Amino acid sequence: MNGTVTELTVPTPEQVARAPKVVLHDHLDGGLRPATILELAREVGHDLPADTAESLARWFAESADSGSLERYLETFDHTVAVMQSAPALTRVAREFVEDLVADGVVYAEVRYAPEQHVEAGLSLDDVVAAVQQGFDEAVAAAETPIVVRQLLTAMRHQARSREIAELAVAWRDRGVAGFDIAGAEAGFPPTRHLDAFEYLQRENSHFTIHAGEAFGLPSIWQALQWCGADRLGHGVRIVDDIEVAEDGTVTLGRLAQYVRDRRVPLELCPASNVQTGAATSIAEHPIGLLTRLRFRVTVNTDNRLMSNTSMTKEMTALVEAFGYTLDDLRWFTINAMKSAFLPFDERLAIIDEVIKPGYAALAAEGV
Template sequence: MPTPLTHEALRGAPKVLLHDHLDGGLRPQTVIELADACGHQGLPTTDPVALGNWFRDNANSGSLVRYLEGFAHTCGVMQDEEALVRVASEAVQDLAADGVVYAEIRYAPELFTERGLSLEQAVEAVQEGFRQGREASGGKIRVGTLLCAMRQNDGWQRIADLVVRYRDAGVVGFDIAGPEAGFPPSRELSAFEYLRRENAHFTIHAAEAAGAESAWEAVQLAGAERLGHGVRLAEDIKGDEVGRLAAYVRDRRIALEMCPTSNVQTGAVASLAEHPIKRMHELGFRVTVNTDNRLMSDVTLTGEFATVVEQFGFGADDLRKFTVNAAKAAFLPHEERRALIRDVIEPGYAAL
């Protein structure tokens, strides 16, 4: 008899996470302690349970302004090397405890330079934290780093340079984050051209706050290998008729980094029941399931798997497919992706 897909059973399944923001995944207690250490003012409470609830309530408020208030606090306490090492280490340990075997964690280095850190110091501190977290987890998890440029700011090339400079130290790719509407990838196409010349990987947040046209720019102008969220690509699907852009994304096996809970909270979809993940999975898109911001959304990857199982009736074979999709889309060398699927994912789901 198959094992019931309980939360505990799902926790034990090997998982691959492609879309997780470092500054959106702190432990509430860590925010409190770092705020005290650095003199950060304005936390709504110093009770860890209440603070976690505050972040969650902001995310569920339906107000982008309130949602972003949370990042003012997390980024506010991540302004020195010691804090970055701690946050990065704890993120890896938390993901490993959740059954994640490979994760790509992203952040914007420029957000951590308000008190004098250089971009390089920020990157090196985070990489050291990831190393410590993996060691503390017994090597059960591997982590790759994605460096984000902020779409509304100039200087994407600086971050692209860092991706190339630190790729032998664990940085596996590039992204642009921040306000999607009004700041398209075409704003600094030269950064993507540079990355392609240097054989570097990149994903792009697209078709979340803006429509399917955002995915078109990301794919056709910038050459994105994956789409961060990509949920509004469903606007190019009418019933069983898949439009030309959506068909191109599907045919090229461009992965969609979907984050179901976050997609509802940010208004990318009206409700979980209306999320296109099941339909796009059935139509053959390379769908993956992700967390986005674990603190803000009060989620884990196990919890997101449980959510889509309950909402859409997915079974173990569907979850295995999502995980294999993520492994195939990971910014890892081909042989390492194959080994991850063959030696870790397939045996884990056979047991599930």
């Protein structure tokens, strides 16, 4: 894409696995190890739909693929149920980062909703502290460097967004990088939480908003023009504002033009989008068009357990579907790092000292 030596190098799956990766959209409660869910469920007496790690993993994948939103959401009932104590949260967070390291991730923002983990008596502060402890333990023990930050999510159908926003600001120098809202888009527009977003703006704090996944352009427009989102969680439906004529001519609507001009980062999650019907297949995923049109595209996993995915799997699937080269993967990765809720100098250091050298080394293998 930029004329470097990597331009024509289509990576092997093994090279994709070793490539440095950045993930901005990855849910903590969507990335547990099946074996861990079994152990924690036994400890708290929670009934599961399967009794072995293999069958449980299969149940999660099949349920997420069922086409039923109710069954998809049920999967999170089981993960959240076993994440109600500080030791459980710390273990899940530690293992989560260990799995990221094994996947070649060098920077990650991990999101979850603290309000969903207080059923057994933990305070919101207790929840954030327990997750941070797990992250710290994993980062300290990692054989390769990784930087991990929390994104605190408020549920858009609840009324605790201002409280969670204040929690994010209180923890922003202790491991929390920003704020998010998630949950059903239809019927729960982001403008319901304007007080939280206005508070975050006054505090010079970063936030992303789940928008343009299950719902279309109005959700994206509100997230940006009413709420002031720094990034779009998913944002895949921006293609609804792009017209491709039979002769290949592309016309961008006002909103799509704005998103591209302003370099608004799109947290695209290809495998998850196929599951939820936002795309019919990886090959037909709008990421192909959005990448060609030079939107600020990033590649993410969303929920690694439910989608049976990883950053390596996501990128390998894109290589197979679109013929992407090492240079393309490098572009996605640098896009994500540029868009991270991390201070500029720290972002630049990871790009210059980790990502670029990592891809250059992979490219040199093919010379």
